[in-house]
Amino acid sequence: MTGRDRIVIIVVVVAVILAAGWLEVVSPERKQANELSAQVTAAQAQLASAEGQVAHARAAQSQYATAYASMVSLGKAVPPSQEVPSLIYQLSRATNQKNVNFDSISSSSAGTSSSGSADSAASAGFSALPFSFTFEGTYFNLEHLFSQLTDFATLSRSGDVNVSGRLLTIQSVSLAPHGSEAGEGGSDKLSGSIAATAYVLPAGQTVTGATGTPATAAATPAASTGAAPSSPTSAAVVKVNP
Amino acid sequence: MRAVNLIPAEQRSGQQIGAGRSQGGAYAVLLVIAGLALMAYLYGSADHQIASRHTQIASLTAQARQEQSAAERLAPYTSFIALREQRMQTVETLINSRFDWAHVFHEFGRVLPSGVSISSLDGKVGAASSSGGSSSSSSSGAGAGAGASASSATPPGSVPTFTVAGCATSQPTVALLLQRLRLIDGAASVTLQSSTASGAGSGGGVSTGPCPANGPVFSVEMTFDPLPSTAAALSAATKAGAKSASNSVSPSSSSTSTGSGLQ
Numbered sequence: 001m002t003g004r005d006r007i008v009i010i011v012v013v014v015a016v017i018l019a020a021g022w023l024e025v026v027s028p029e030r031k032q033a034n035e036l037s038a039q040v041t042a043a044q045a046q047l048a049s050a051e052g053q054v055a056h057a058r059a060a061q062s063q064y065a066t067a068y069a070s071m072v073s074l075g076k077a078v079p080p081s082q083e084v085p086s087l088i089y090q091l092s093r094a095t096n097q098k099n100v101n102f103d104s105i106s107s108s109s110a111g112t113s114s115s116g117s118a119d120s121a122a123s124a125g126f127s128a129l130p131f132s133f134t135f136e137g138t139y140f141n142l143e144h145l146f147s148q149l150t151d152f153a154t155l156s157r158s159g160d161v162n163v164s165g166r167l168l169t170i171q172s173v174s175l176a177p178h179g180s181e182a183g184e185g186g187s188d189k190l191s192g193s194i195a196a197t198a199y200v201l202p203a204g205q206t207v208t209g210a211t212g213t214p215a216t217a218a219a220t221p222a223a224s225t226g227a228a229p230s231s232p233t234s235a236a237v238v239k240v241n242p
Numbered sequence: 243m244r245a246v247n248l249i250p251a252e253q254r255s256g257q258q259i260g261a262g263r264s265q266g267g268a269y270a271v272l273l274v275i276a277g278l279a280l281m282a283y284l285y286g287s288a289d290h291q292i293a294s295r296h297t298q299i300a301s302l303t304a305q306a307r308q309e310q311s312a313a314e315r316l317a318p319y320t321s322f323i324a325l326r327e328q329r330m331q332t333v334e335t336l337i338n339s340r341f342d343w344a345h346v347f348h349e350f351g352r353v354l355p356s357g358v359s360i361s362s363l364d365g366k367v368g369a370a371s372s373s374g375g376s377s378s379s380s381s382s383g384a385g386a387g388a389g390a391s392a393s394s395a396t397p398p399g400s401v402p403t404f405t406v407a408g409c410a411t412s413q414p415t416v417a418l419l420l421q422r423l424r425l426i427d428g429a430a431s432v433t434l435q436s437s438t439a440s441g442a443g444s445g446g447g448v449s450t451g452p453c454p455a456n457g458p459v460f461s462v463e464m465t466f467d468p469l470p471s472t473a474a475a476l477s478a479a480t481k482a483g484a485k486s487a488s489n490s491v492s493p494s495s496s497s498t499s500t501g502s503g504l505q
Contacts, residue, residue: 010270018277026281029288036295043302050309057316060323067326074329126332139351147344155337167336169396170343172366195366199336209325 068208070161075207077153077167078199082129087198090152090165091133098145100137103191107131125202132195136178138188146170149196169197339469341367341402346426346466350406353422357415360408367396367403367469401430402466409459413437416460428466435461 060067079086088105095102107129137145152165178189201207343365350363406423410416416437423432437460 010267014270014273014277017274018281021278021281026284026288029285029292033288033291033295036292036299040295040298040302043299043306047302047306047309050306050313053313054309054316057313057320060319061316063323064319067323070330071322071326074326074333077333078329126336139347143344143347143351146347150340150342150344153333153337155334159334161330161333161337167333169336169340170367171396173343173364175363177361209322 071208073163074161075201076165077161077163078126078201079166080201080206082198082200083166087129087131087166091149094148094152094165095135095137095145098137098141098148100135100141100145103134103136105131105133125205126199127202129198129200130195131198132193134191134193136189136191139175139190142175142190142192146173149194166198169199171195171197339396339398341396341466341469346402346404346428349426353425355415355418355422357411358408358419359410360406362407363404365402365404367400396469398470399468401468404464404466405435405461406464407459407461409457410437411454411457413439413458416458419460420462423462423464426464430465430467433463433465435463437461 084107091105092102135142135145149168149170152163153167154162156162172195173192175190175192178191346365354360410419416434420432420434423429437458439456439458
């Protein structure tokens, strides 16, 4: 065996020893370290997501009092039940204010699920309460009455919903001279009929949420943790679950 | 003279420099030691990384769990806000999809010429009942109309339609009426259905009291632009708000068209 052979053998043996050490000991360890690095990244993402959720929830918590007030206001426009007495009262008040005689009101197939425009309403589960009412008044008083009925629920320029009564959608209007008074020299009163739709929250929902779920649950954290975000929230919670 | 070989005996037979007595074994041992040291360093480094990352993962997981539990505690607030948003959006859509009846009636009062009397004015939007709802002055008639139209409110894209019937002093006045009706804001088309002189015996059920004996009795159908889609509704609502604001000033100006009201 020459010296060159010995050197080659030594180099091969050393390389084999180092390769074996690398493959059996170092490489698995480094591989595990890399896997853990990926797990760390995933855990960081999970933490970031959870922090985002908490931030979102805290923002919601800080808005709760305002949101509760607007929900109550929306409940005036779209109540949880038909609230026909309230509807009649509002119509009566509007016609009185506009010097219009409120003759009659009739409801038809109350509580049917709304369709048509109410695709959006259906998405929120609103039910339609169709009704019609008849009235008498002068042309311009009736015009003002339409405006009054529309103004029960309006959108402001800033996009806020202003509610002062039931949300009504007028579908058809008929005007005709009032009885025998029509004609030259007679009264300028008209008799009219309006077919309109009011809206009602779906069954099982209250003004401030589904029965026993969101609003009720909303009371839980404030009450259970004892860390109410603000006093208005606590007061609102009391209103939800007396 | 005897030649003397000055090369050391161990290096004479082609032996490599540095092989030494160990024949290169020392270098091999050194190489192995260096390699093992390098691997030990790498192993230790990786092991340290593993340990620190285990700790990091545990810490991050604990924090995430803590945050998640906090988020779960606050979830009712989130769902409450989401419900509020949903209802608000629905109500906004319903508001925006309404037809501005008051504005149109104001426009009617503004544009009708003085020689025209109207005996009936019927309007409907969307899938409201057929135009037979005109004689709805009685409560029973109104109820029937509502029953037919109640299944649909005023969906975006539905077309408001008005039927105007009445009489005029002359046929040119009817022509003027058609021109004026086209001026109404949002009017898409004005179609004359009939205009017949009363003397021709086609008075029908329309009162011709305020009109001359031979004055024409007319019937006109008007259609308006379709109600805006939800996307366009907000801008339309802003415009409508401006109109209604101007409407509130209108009574004094509209009273100038004395012959425009229903009789």
